[in-house]
Amino acid sequence: MNEFEKKFNALRIQYRDERVQITKDCALAIGHLNTAIGAVKSPEARDALRAEKARIYEATRNSIKYSRLCYRQQLDALEDELRTHYEKHPSRRQIRHALRALLRSTQDTGDQTVTLSLGKGIRCTVTFTGQLTPDN
Structure with a gap:
């Protein structure tokens, strides 16, 4: 693998790991909320916990969107660097x-x-x- 392939691969692995970690954090928080919703008897408290659950889902979606945007920007920058390299050093x-x-x-x-x-x-x-x- 040349240096650019290594950079592309490392970027892909980093993006995947970030996405997996965001998803794990969300699943953990949602699991705790589901347990709390099942244990609480008050309808107002259940509604509040469900609202928090919806907020966590939305925050997770936004985090993944932001991570994807950063990944795309880094990918574009790396592709520009590769293009410039090949213009200066043709194979x-x-x-x-x-x-x-x-x-x-x-x-x-x-x-x-x-x-x-x-x-x-x-x-x-x-x-x-x-x-x-x-x-x-």
Whole structure:
């Protein structure tokens, strides 16, 4: 695994663990409230406990939404970092594909040489030897 795959995996595990912990905390609190609702005889007290139970469910949903939002933001930031990395450091495969496309366009014009302008006053000439075959 490369460094970005490790970061993505660690982020995914962290998000899962947070979600599990939020759910466990909610289940524990709801369990205690259910026990209290069963033990209480007063209808007003039961209504208050049920209202607290509804509040805990809503707080749990909000916590999970917030956790998901943070996860998405971190994921987007990591994807931007990955994209920037690949723009600055193309892989061998990306370089091969780019050169293959350049070779094909050069061969379509009937030439074996192409001159590229890489920036202000910087030019390079690429000469291809041999032919492009399907297995290249």
